[in-house]
Amino acid sequence: MGKNFLSQIGNRLSDMNSKFVAQFLSWQDWIRYLQQGFNLVNEINKSVTELRKVSDGTESDLNNALKQATSDAKELGSSISNIVSLQADWARLGYSIPDAEKLAKTTQLYVNVGDNMSTETASENLISTLQGFQLDASKAESIIDKFNEVANHYAIDTQGIGEALKRSAASFNAANTSLSESIALVTTANAVVQDPDSIGTTFKTLSARIRGAETELQNLGEETDEYTKTTSKLRDLVKSLTGFDIMEDENTFKSIYDILLGIGKEWNNLTDLEQSSLGEALAGKRNANVLYSVMQNIDQLEDVYQKSIQYSIDVTKAKLEELANDFLSSDFLKGAIDAGGKFIDILDGIVNHVGILRTAFIGLAGYLTAKNANKLGYTSI
Secondary structure (H helix, E strand, O other): OOOOHHHHHHHHHHHHHHHHHHHHOOHHHHHHHHHHHHHHHHHHHHHHHHHHHHOOOOHHHHHHHHHHHHHHHHHHOOOHHHHHHHHHHHHHOOOOHHHHHHHHHHHHHHHHHOOOOOHHHHHHHHHHHHHHOOOOHHHHHHHHHHHHHHHOOOOOOHHHHHHHHHHHHHHHHHOOOOHHHHHHHHHHHHHHHOOHHHHHHHHHHHHHHHHOOHHHHHHHOOOOOHHHHOHHHHHHHHHHHHOOOOEOOOOOEOOHHHHHHHHHOOHHHOOHHHHHHHHHHHHOHHHHHHHHHHHOOHHHHHHHHHHHHHHHHHHHHHHHHHHHHHHHOOHHHHHHHHHHHHHHHHHHHHHHOHHHHHHHHHHHHHHHHHHHHHHOOOOOO
16 A cells, blocks of 8 residues: 555655654764763753852752753853852852852853953952942842943943952941942042052052051051041141031041042142142042042033932833833722722712712701700790
8 A cells, every 4th residue: 555645754754864863963963962961961050059069958959059050151142150160169158058059140240241351250249249348139239230331432441340349348348438439539549540459459559548547558558647547637728728528527537439539520620739649649649540430520520420329310210111011901900990090999989979968967967956956845936
């Protein structure tokens, strides 16, 4: 019996497929691909084993972490083993597995937006910034967003911002300076100096000198002088030359951003000698040139800060819009509106008939009054 037409076509396709495989994939190719597959699985297993060692997560937590790593790897163009390794790096620092998952994804995102930045560098920069400013793990992605927003508009890349903050984040924080203010200072200084490492060191030194932290300065190998021994002398110098007070009150320093912005407003009115003495008093002799670069670009300092702040406002606004849209379009609210509409109709009906009700109440009151009067022996006039 002859085969039907579809069976004939199926046989031909199978035969063609077999010939194609035989032509392009030899048995050595299959062995090589299998070996690569085993190696990939082995790398993933090593990463998961490391995550297990450095965390106190349950097997369920580890399985969820692996699932998340698989999803993140596909989304960010990375390998699963790399994402799990990043999770282990963050877990080693004491973060929970759920937090480590978020931080690993953010680290890989940082690598992607940076220019030829290694995973190790991205991790170091992000760790220093998070811990230096004492920020929660949930803020990690907003850090990278701010880096990227500023880097898209000014002469610095995301890696450069991270490198500078790796050296200065904790010092900025100790001097009451926010992340957005710090990014603005680093970016403005880099416009002239183009050296994130020295910029980070400069602001670390400047913070210590303003606060009179001589031990920090000695550990940095920086000189100490009359202005680092007592903050009152530095305060008096700045005030005498610019009229600006570096203190909020007798016990609280203004942020480094506010201090340099306040001094910068009067900078061009100072003589060269006054600028030199003020620069060295604030940043030390070795780092004064970085401070000068900020003073020469004080308008940019404000612009960068506003860019960073505006980004945060836009993100918050977008989240509120999303929340409002989800809430207003939800079945729950539609039901509440429907119910509210019916309730309003009822109230409206009451208002429309208030005249009738008022008459009824008056009539009832009159009836009761007359009845009580009759009981007491009174008659109506």
